[in-house]
Amino acid sequence: MSEKIIKTTAVKKIKKLGAEGLRMQARNTKNTAWDHWGPYLSERQWGTVREDYSAHGEAWEYFPHDHARSRAYRWGEDGIAGFSDDKQRLCLALALWNGQDTILKERLFGLTNNEANHGEDVKEIYYYLDATPSHSYLKMLYKYPQAQFPYAHLAEENRRRGKDQPEYELMDTGIFDDDRYFDVFVEYAKADVDDILMQITVHNRSTEDAPLHVLPQIWFRNTWAWDHGATRPKIYAKAHQHIIAEHPALTEYHCYLEGQPELLFCENDTNVQRLYNTPATGYFKDAFHQYIVDGHPQAVNPEQTGTKAAAHYVFTIPAQDKIEVQLRLTKADSAKPFNDFAKIMQKRRAEADAFYADLQQDLTDADDKLIQRQALAGMIWNKQFYYYDVPRWLEGDPTMPPPPTERCHGRNHEWSHLNNADIISMPDKWEYPWYAAWDLAFHCVALAMVDLQFAKNQLLLITRAWYMHPNGQIPAYEWAFGDVNPPVHAWAVWEVYKAERDASNGKGDLAFLERSLHKLLLNFTWWVNRKDIDDNNIFQGGFLGLDNIGVFDRGAPLPTGEYINQADGTGWMAMYCLNLMRISLELAQYNRVYEDIATKFFEHFLYIAAAMDNIGDQGVGLWDVNDQFFYDVLRFPSGEKMPLKVRSMVGLIPLCAVEILDPELLDKLPDFKQRLEWFLAHHPGLCALVSRWYEPGEGNLRLLSLLHGHRMKQLLKRMLDETEFLSDYGIRSLSRAHMESPYVFDCMNNPLSVQYQPAESESGLFGGNSNWRGPIWFPVNYLLVTSLRRFAEYYGPEFKIEYPTGSGLFISIDEVADAVANRLIRLFRRDGEGRRPIFGTLEKFQIDPHFRDHLLFYEYFHGDNGRGVGASHQTGWTGLIARLLQPNRRGQEQENEHKNHLHDNP
Numbered sequence: 001m002s003e004k005i006i007k008t009t010a011v012k013k014i015k016k017l018g019a020e021g022l023r024m025q026a027r028n029t030k031n032t033a034w035d036h037w038g039p040y041l042s043e044r045q046w047g048t049v050r051e052d053y054s055a056h057g058e059a060w061e062y063f064p065h066d067h068a069r070s071r072a073y074r075w076g077e078d079g080i081a082g083f084s085d086d087k088q089r090l091c092l093a094l095a096l097w098n099g100q101d102t103i104l105k106e107r108l109f110g111l112t113n114n115e116a117n118h119g120e121d122v123k124e125i126y127y128y129l130d131a132t133p134s135h136s137y138l139k140m141l142y143k144y145p146q147a148q149f150p151y152a153h154l155a156e157e158n159r160r161r162g163k164d165q166p167e168y169e170l171m172d173t174g175i176f177d178d179d180r181y182f183d184v185f186v187e188y189a190k191a192d193v194d195d196i197l198m199q200i201t202v203h204n205r206s207t208e209d210a211p212l213h214v215l216p217q218i219w220f221r222n223t224w225a226w227d228h229g230a231t232r233p234k235i236y237a238k239a240h241q242h243i244i245a246e247h248p249a250l251t252e253y254h255c256y257l258e259g260q261p262e263l264l265f266c267e268n269d270t271n272v273q274r275l276y277n278t279p280a281t282g283y284f285k286d287a288f289h290q291y292i293v294d295g296h297p298q299a300v301n302p303e304q305t306g307t308k309a310a311a312h313y314v315f316t317i318p319a320q321d322k323i324e325v326q327l328r329l330t331k332a333d334s335a336k337p338f339n340d341f342a343k344i345m346q347k348r349r350a351e352a353d354a355f356y357a358d359l360q361q362d363l364t365d366a367d368d369k370l371i372q373r374q375a376l377a378g379m380i381w382n383k384q385f386y387y388y389d390v391p392r393w394l395e396g397d398p399t400m401p402p403p404p405t406e407r408c409h410g411r412n413h414e415w416s417h418l419n420n421a422d423i424i425s426m427p428d429k430w431e432y433p434w435y436a437a438w439d440l441a442f443h444c445v446a447l448a449m450v451d452l453q454f455a456k457n458q459l460l461l462i463t464r465a466w467y468m469h470p471n472g473q474i475p476a477y478e479w480a481f482g483d484v485n486p487p488v489h490a491w492a493v494w495e496v497y498k499a500e501r502d503a504s505n506g507k508g509d510l511a512f513l514e515r516s517l518h519k520l521l522l523n524f525t526w527w528v529n530r531k532d533i534d535d536n537n538i539f540q541g542g543f544l545g546l547d548n549i550g551v552f553d554r555g556a557p558l559p560t561g562e563y564i565n566q567a568d569g570t571g572w573m574a575m576y577c578l579n580l581m582r583i584s585l586e587l588a589q590y591n592r593v594y595e596d597i598a599t600k601f602f603e604h605f606l607y608i609a610a611a612m613d614n615i616g617d618q619g620v621g622l623w624d625v626n627d628q629f630f631y632d633v634l635r636f637p638s639g640e641k642m643p644l645k646v647r648s649m650v651g652l653i654p655l656c657a658v659e660i661l662d663p664e665l666l667d668k669l670p671d672f673k674q675r676l677e678w679f680l681a682h683h684p685g686l687c688a689l690v691s692r693w694y695e696p697g698e699g700n701l702r703l704l705s706l707l708h709g710h711r712m713k714q715l716l717k718r719m720l721d722e723t724e725f726l727s728d729y730g731i732r733s734l735s736r737a738h739m740e741s742p743y744v745f746d747c748m749n750n751p752l753s754v755q756y757q758p759a760e761s762e763s764g765l766f767g768g769n770s771n772w773r774g775p776i777w778f779p780v781n782y783l784l785v786t787s788l789r790r791f792a793e794y795y796g797p798e799f800k801i802e803y804p805t806g807s808g809l810f811i812s813i814d815e816v817a818d819a820v821a822n823r824l825i826r827l828f829r830r831d832g833e834g835r836r837p838i839f840g841t842l843e844k845f846q847i848d849p850h851f852r853d854h855l856l857f858y859e860y861f862h863g864d865n866g867r868g869v870g871a872s873h874q875t876g877w878t879g880l881i882a883r884l885l886q887p888n889r890r891g892q893e894q895e896n897e898h899k900n901h902l903h904d905n906p
Helices: 003-028 151-160 272-276 287-292 341-359 366-381 390-395 405-409 437-447 452-461 489-503 510-531 567-588 594-613 663-668 670-682 684-690 709-719 778-795 813-826 843-847 890-904
Strands: 080-085 090-097 125-131 137-145 181-192 195-204 210-220 234-239 242-247 251-257 262-266 308-317 322-330 383-389 419-425 563-565 632-635 641-644 658-661 702-705 743-747 750-754 800-802 810-812
Touching: 003 341, 003 452, 080 137, 080 181, 090 137, 090 181, 090 195, 125 366, 137 341, 137 366, 181 341, 195 210, 195 308, 195 341, 210 234, 210 242, 210 287, 210 322, 234 262, 234 308, 262 287, 287 308, 308 322, 366 437, 383 390, 419 437, 419 452, 437 452, 437 489, 437 778, 452 489, 452 510, 489 510, 489 567, 510 567, 510 594, 567 594, 567 632, 567 658, 594 670, 594 684, 658 663, 658 778, 663 670, 670 684, 702 778, 709 778, 709 800, 778 813, 810 813
Parallel strands: none
Antiparallel strands: 080 090, 090 210, 125 137, 137 181, 181 195, 195 322, 210 308, 234 242, 242 251, 251 322, 262 308, 383 419, 563 632, 632 641, 658 702, 743 750, 800 810
């Protein structure tokens, strides 16, 4: 090949990849560590399990918000718009003071699980607006009131309210009335791997001038207080606008400050005098608060050295005007660090625009682009450095008092192998500043859109030896690693693998698939050994993510020794079998050894399907023939069984166990095909039960499902009924029929009921705020949509379903999937009046130009009106909206056709 052709090819490749693509390529090949620095700080380190050294696991009370400014953290750091290296040794974040607050605003405030009427909740307004996967550009917005922040009022009013009342939010206090607030934008841009630009732009939205103290902060995580002889790093002033940060592992960084700020220094050490009334001298973690808010000049170190520093800017910002502050953190010693600052910042913004323009080239609607981009930005911002060494946490530190003896038998003591110190995708970084295994699986499916390598690494990480229990269990979450989450990991592995294969001309990452399968085999064995009590392929999983959808707390022992055969738990396991079978078949095309494993899971799936239909001699199955629905079945100690006839998402989960086999694939794997045909020939009852195996679908495809045509239609009849599951905004987690007709179970003369509650829980049972009794949850909705698409592949366009039930309009299954997806998308889109359902009746959020296009990705959504409920920054699994937004207009057209049909036929 000539040199000219080589150069032309290289130029075309560079243009195709773009600047961000080249950065990602360099990172993936380990040539350049573009992810060395990122948005890795938590938004709340206080009140977490890691920081809890109480005797009985009272994390919220042991380390409250009031201690956070004065107490050095053991396992991590937090901050507003936080940024750090990937081991969280050196940190950047923003602090603010409006001249009125009683606390320097260094971190986000919220109420603990025991303070709020619906559980823990962040009481701040902030948004993640933009991000690239290499963190070359990041942007967020924090809205800071100009009046005194109502800390006590928020706590008192929420404490006063009952479960039947809504949460009392910051916007409800009236503190944003008359636009008396600052819009604080924080942008990060990387000039190079270790050259970070931070720009703070503050807009005064008020019609009056307003004072503001702005303090960009730099500090070292405290790694020296816990061991004898540990090295203390050092931060000191070199010149008026120049700070040096020295660390034995990071070496030397230079921090440059634009303008003429006052430089403040202290130590990132606990103020034992304030917290414990222990005499002590020094310059403690809360020194900047004491200096600025309390007016104690002696609180900061006059020698301008320590392990924490801030640049203190004082402004009076004119009405409806703005100010800017610039900071640069770099390894280079530069005489003119800000000469190219604006140019680099603008270049990175343009590269971020180019990256998303390429990703969204098939999206035509500007609002859809905005929704998708902010959803993905939130996914990237919600990465966090997560450090938790369980054996060290159990035993305590050499320089600290030993932990209470109770903790040796308390929370997580059975996970003494677990030692985490990694960057992990979080559900969010305030209410869930810890990883959750099944949340993570959904995160990775969304993250694969922008960062396949990170998504794959996350899925592998959670199965590594220092995460997965030696018995094969995947850790659930730090509150209780031993809790049971739905087994969706294999599904996510297969989805991420397919995403890469489809984007790479059919070349998937087989090494990733094979590594994942080996670990998932261990996990599957754990499930079978631990959660199938009678060894009959019916599962009693426990929590399973649908905890308070039923009569009992399914994660706890039942009152008189009963246990529940779970429709969803068993459906999850059937889905798990099919996922592992499909992964094995993919690998078997390259290594025939995996044909045997695929056969094993094919057969196991069929046994589970049979068991769901008929359990034991009494013949009480999970499928109710009369109601045409799946129910949990309560088994009494006597052996008697009784269905718990709650129409809930529990009964829809079996839809997710569906797979299609292509005849071309079967022809490539003769051993698997031969065993499959032998098994079906000798077990005709199983074949008839679970699929139309002998009636090939479109393209001679073969279907594996817990629901053949008739049952699937009957189940979808319920699911697509607007008086039951189908909301204008997706599939409810509980049938709306239970609003007027609650399900009631008599438990030892104590009536237990399940009633449809479309939003916040009215009960403190099973977690209180984790309400599945009506709201719309994105992850299970997404699974249902993708499962419907699999059914559509088999049945083809001629197989029609009434949609919605009772409308008289019949459409294909693929069109049903599109229509449900569009109902979910409708949560975020502006309607004809410019209103977004997620914002409910919050008028400022709906109409104010400084609010209406900044989106929140809630934990779940009101089952009737789509209002966002729960954690307001639960971008994790709700980030799947980015996937659904990829162009597929048939569903929208079908929705319009349905509206026209109802208009013509009222």
